[in-house]
Every structure is written in structure tokens, then in C-alpha cells.
Amino acid sequence: MAVYDYDVVVIGSGPAGEGAAINAAKQGRRVAIVEEQDTVGGNCTHKGTIPSKALRHSVKQIIEFNTNPMFRDIGEPRWFSFPKVLKRAEKVISNQVMLRTNFYARNRVDVFFGRAQFSQQGEVVVEGDKTGREVLRSKNFVIATGSSPWCPPDIDFDHPRIYNSDTVLKLSHTPRTLVIYGAGVIGCEYASIFSGLGVKVDLIDTRDRLLSFLDDEISDALSYHLRNNAVKIRHNEDYESVIGDDHGVTMTMKSGKKLRADAFLWCNGRSGNTKGLGLDKIGLEANSRGQLQVDEHYRTEAEGVYAVGDVIGWPSLASAALDQGRSASADMLSEDDFRYINDVPTGIYTIPEISSIGKTEEELTAECVPYEAGQAFFKDTARAQISGEPVGMLKILFHRETLQILGIHCFGDQASEIIHIGQAIMSQEGEANTLKYFVNTTFNYPTMAEAYRVAAISGLNRISNL
Template sequence: MHNKFDVFIIGSGPGGEGAAMTCAKQGLKVAVCDEFSLVGGSNTHKGTIPSKALRHASQILMDNKKLQYATYQDLLVQTRSVINAQVELRTSFYLRNDVELIIGRASFIDDHTVEVTEPSGLKKKYHADNFIIATGSRPYHPPDVDFSHPRIVDSDKLLKIPDNPKTISIYGAGVIGCEYASIFRGLSIKVNLINTRHQLLSFLDDEIIDALAYHLRENGVLIRHNEEYEKVEADETGVTIFLKSNKQIRSEYLLWAQGRTGNSDKMGLEKLGIETDSRGSIPVNEFYQTKIPNIYAVGDVIGFPNLASASYDQGRFAARHLTLGETSTLRSTDIPTGIYTIPEISSIGLTEKELTAKKIPYEVGHSFFRHLARAQITGRTVGMLKILFHRETFQILGIHCFGYGASEIIHIGQAIMSQPGEGNTIKYFTTTTFNYPTMAEAYRVAALNGLNRVELSILHEKKSKK
């Protein structure tokens, strides 16, 4: 066991892994420290991977109309096998690249030294030229809600409940709340989705928001908008949430899904003069450096966009800045949103609201999945693809997709949007031959639909001038 490294990374989730692999490939001596003995961070054990595995199992049951034969515990068993496979794979990455894994909680002593408290209580000091903090985030807990009660759970504890609930209330209708509402409804569990805002996922395009709300309601989710809790009371059989509107909602479990907090506390950052915001996020510059240049931070612990995909890339970019002095950075506008509701949602670029506010002349191209041969063959006819493009230059400004496979379909449009200059044009989809039948064909249909609108408008202008 060595105690001097070129780079010491705190956290083994996507951000830590991306950083560790990049530094190791450059021949640096790298250590990764994590409190938990199994690598992967919250992404693997509590967040992205478990919820998507649960969602996939729920989707299959819905497709095969076998909901009455499955329980939440059945789904958890399938989920654990996926988690175990991920841990095995990710551990092999570290071993193969000679990255030293250290189990324990790290706290800074100075800008080149951390003290790690091992599970046994033993403390060891490690020195490094550079540090990358990738400690992730945890569900936010308001102080007046008793999370020690077994019937009040967050997205971490949800994977450990011992029974098969028949009713659940979800407080918070963000991405996590909406995803779990879909999963539980897929198991025929009664769901109350309590939203503190006036609509679901307001950062999405309005048409997509409406479609999501419609399908959640169609599947039996009871959505309550513009509600805030007054207090929460739990007993042996369930939880009552008292709302400020004088409503009382009773269910067997309450899932609290209202925000997350960066895991930046108890790390000795205050000794270094690194201050965090009210949600525990560490401020960084465009290269992911904190105010101490040799200490970087990436992933959920720096806040927005709080996505596993972005965290991994941030880890890589930080590592390449550290090792090679590269100044590439990750623009949040280039990151697609993937929301794994049933059906799923994905988008990239601007929404109609944003384009209207900026007074950008745009047109819309639609393709509805029910009109695509591939969707008719597979029976997955719910959904649509929407392309927003500039009326004059035909530059693609935003892509919004709702339906089965949306998070895969979006990448085709993303690739065209990322082309420089005149390479980014909706006309690409009308001059390119797609395999038939495929879901990718939605791009051709949507592009023709949008361009027809523009041509009709031009013809009308010409006629009116005559």
C-alpha cells in the first residue's frame, strides 16, 4: 500500500471513474477512495442503474400484461443482479489499469494531504500532487421530516423496503418522482404524485410535458399540482402527508423526491477555504478547478446538470486538463436529457418557449410513432419526434422525443446538431436514406413535415404579393 500518488480521486461513481481511467491511461499513479467497499457510487447502487433496471422490468411486465404475477420484491431481485454485474465490471476497470482502491472516508488536512478513516476506525494519511472530488450527491432531507421512520423513504432507501406496497405517495414531481411514478404504476400500485409546481418537468417542451402528464394519468397516477406539505406523520401502517391546501393524503409509504444535496460535508473543505452553497455544491471554474488549483471537483457535487453521463465526461475533461493542460470543456447545451418514465423522454437544444422568448424565427417538424411501420410492427405506437429548426437557415435548434427508445433515438439528431456551420441542417434528413422499417425514419418524416410548412408559407407569401 502506497501513500503518495500523482492523483487521488475521492468517489468511485461515474465522475471518479472517468477521471481515474483518463489519468491512469496517461501513466499516472492513481488512487480512488470510496466509503463503500463496492465501487460505482450512488449511480450504480442507489440511483441511475437500479431505477432503470426496475423501470425495464416494469415495462416488460406491462407489455406482456403480467402485472398480476409480479411484485416489487420480484423486481428488486432482478435489479440486484444488474447491480452486481455492474460492480464486477467496474472493479475490473480499476484493477486492469493499476488504480489503487482505498476503502474509507477521506477528509482534507491540507491541499496535498487527506486522512482516510477506514471502516475499522483506523486512520491513514495519503499525499498527492492533485485531487479530484467526485463524491456525488444524496437525497435532500428537510429537517422536519422523520427519515428514520421505515415508511418514510428517499430514492436510496426505496431499494431496501421489505414488503410489496399497494399504495405510495411521491412528494416531488421532478425526474426521480416521475420515473418512480411510472415504475410503481407499472406494478399496479396506487400512486399519488404531489408536485410543488404548476406543471411536470417545466424545463421540457410543453408538448412533451402534456404528453407525459396525459400518459401518467391514463395509467392511473393521481397528480396534484401546486401543493406544499405542512407536516408529515407516520405510524406502523402508513404515512399521512398534510398539505397546506388542507388536503390529507394517506398511503403505505411516502417517497421523498424533492431535490438533492452535494456530498461535500465532513471533508475538511473549510480548512482549505473552499465554501459550498446551500445545497452542498462546490463552485468550480470551466476546467472543474476549485479555488485551490490542484483540487478539482466533478459530477453531482458541483450541481447542475446532475446527470451520470455528464459526470463521466466532466471527470475525463478535468483529468485531461490536469494531465495534458487541455482546455476542452463540457457545454450543458450539448448534453441530451434522458428521462426514463414509461414511455421515456429525451431532448436536446432549445424548447418552443425558449425560442419564442428569444424571438428566433423557427418552424416545427412532427413525426408521430403511430404512423411509422416499425412502431406498428413492434406495437410501440405511443410517442412522437419533434424537430425545431430555423425558418431561414434550416439549422436544427432543438429535438424533443417522447416514446419507447427516445433516449436512443435522440442521438441521431444530436450528431447532426453538433456539425459545424452549414453541416447542421434539417435538410440532412431529407437527403439521407434510412433503413426501412426503423424508428430512425421518424427524422425523415419530421423533416419533410417541417419543410412542407415552410414551403407552404413561402408559396402563400408569393401569391399574396401578386
């Protein structure tokens, strides 16, 4: 059994693990990273962020082809199967794997493929299918094992018509009807994807409105456009049973309703991947959701052991996970560029997409903050009219007296790109972080960024009329 010594050992090669490993390697440390799957990239690359967003992009192109009259000279509207669309995602995944494999090679990071388990303080055993048992020793460890769909034991996920958000990527046919249970970010994204392929979708929400952490107006807009695309949203429902047979799946709800569909997709909750890590050997215990508790420097209660990414819970975003990994390794190596990641924009890749940062109107109202809102509707901007993407809006929330920007909410095409302009301004000090920046800045025309100027002027007009 081979034994290796390292300065830092990272468990998991998703965004969080990659950020930690590469940052430590850049500081001249000897680094090893352990990945349970056959190739690097973690669940982000293989099962979550990358495949679902690649799927969404392909579906969006199909929708444009089928609805834009200009394309009728090429041919009539076409139907595309889910497996065919999935092939595009597989190409993106392979490109991402190659890119990340080169990252590790270029930075002299040793990659071990297998299942990692702590055997004692300062030591993990890697059990590889091809390499056997290998021991990695270090004073510093980063647990970045990510998360997986939480699957209740009373539902048979081995049934060929019952899927979760990981296994749905193996779907080999296109169902005519689909029930999605769980209307969180993942559930709403897949509702957009499947409805865009012409699938009749029932979206079951256990709460009273979609994505309640969003600004009410944005949440309402999402509900409208999902319904406009024939998604049936059912709020305040809980399942009683989910039974699959040779021809479909029947879901009975506690309210007494029964739904029948060709397939069933579970998108209700995720658990941290901590099972089998041997945490008891180093004095750690995960909570009921499989997540690890960390302090504001991403340190666990075990000496020299950090945890980052989905395995620690909020915000469970690939963007934040990468930065958390970088920050954890900076703290571990006593570098001066540590920062706690708490200013994270929301990016939701529904059709149309959603992105926001800062406070919502509901939060500001509850806190008795005197605010006002400026809005720009995409249908009124030249760039949106040119691109044929008129759906959406940008909303800026600002303090009525100081004009400080308090929150930015965007719904529509490229929302996750547009938000970063506002994010950059919100991070500035003094008058640079006020509505005046957008009013006094000349934007390229026509652009989507111009919506900031339109919204800012709209907001100023609201307070000048009082």
C-alpha cells in the same frame, strides 16, 4: 499509519470519479481512488441510475406481458411484487461492480475503501473500517463525491413507511397506495415504476406543471400518460406535515388537503456529499445545497483541487459526470483534449421515456427566433407498429430561413437512443446541420430512426405552404 504518494487522488468512484481516475491512469500517472461504500460504482451504480433504470425495464416487461394479447396463450396477467422486481436490479448492480473493479485493476488504479477527509493542503486521510487510517498525498485532487437526497428534519425518515429515493431500494413489500412528494425527474420515474406495478400513486408537484424545463408539448404528453396509468398529479402543493404510524402515512398539505397512503416517498431535492470532507482545511466551503463552486475548467478555489459530477450541481447526470471527470483530469495534466461539458442531452426514464437536446419552442419564442416544427408520430411508423410501442413522437425545431436544427424533442420508447442521431447532426457545421440532411439521407426501413425523415419532410411542408 501508512502514507502513500500519488500523482492524482480521486474521491468518489461514481461516473465522475471513474472518468477522472481512468483518464489520468491512461496518461501514465499514479492514481488512487477513494470510495466510501464497500464496493466501487458510487451512488450511480448502487442507489440511483442503474437500479432505477433496471427496475423500469423489468416493470416495462411486466406491462407488456399483462397487456399484449399474444401472451394470453402463455398465461393470464400476473402481479409482481416490488422486491421480486428488485432482484433483477441487484443482478445488474453486481455485474456493474465487477466490470468497474476490473477497470481499476487493469489500469493499475489503487482503490481505498473508507471515508476521505482533507487534513491539510495536499493530503487526505482515509478512515477505513477494515484498514484503519491511511494517508494519501498528492498535488492533484478530484472531488467526485456525488449527491444524496435532501431530507428535511421535520420528516421522520427512520419510520419504516417513509422513504427517500435511496432507501426505497430497500422496500421489502409492495404498497397498495403511495404518495410521492416531488415531481422532478426522479419522482416522475418512480411514479411510472410503481404505477406499472399496479400501485395507486399520488404525485405531488410543488410547481404548476411537470418538468418545466421540457418542451411544453412533451411535458403535457408525460402528464397525460401518467394520468392514463392512474397516477393522480397534484400541482402547486407544499407539505405541512408527514406523519407515519403502524398502518400508513398521513400527509397534510398547506392547502388544507390530507392524503393517506400505505407508504411515502420523498423525491424533492438533492444535496452534494461534502459533509465531513474537511473542506475548511483547504480553504473551501460548500453552498447551502452542499455543492462546490468551480470555474469553466472544473477547478475549485483551492490549489490543485478539482470538483466534478453531482457535487457541483447542474446538470447532475451520469453521462455528463463521466465526461466532466475526463475533462478535469485532462486540464489537470495539461492534456489538449479538455472540453467544458455544456451540450448535454436530457434523458428521462419514465414510461414512455423522454429525451431532448437544444432549444424548446418556448425558448425560441421568447428569443424571437423564426422557427418551425416538424413532427413524426410513432403510431404512424412501421417499426413502432411492429414492436407494439405506438405511443410517442419526434419533434424537430428548425430555423425557417436557414433550416438549421435548433432543438430536438422525443417522447416514446427508446427516446434516449433516438435522440443521439439528431445530436450528432446538430454538432456539424454548415449545411450538414440542417433539415436537408434528414430529407436527403436514406434510413433503414422499418426503423425508429426513420422518424427523422418523416419529421423533416413534415417541417419542410409547413414552410412551403406559406
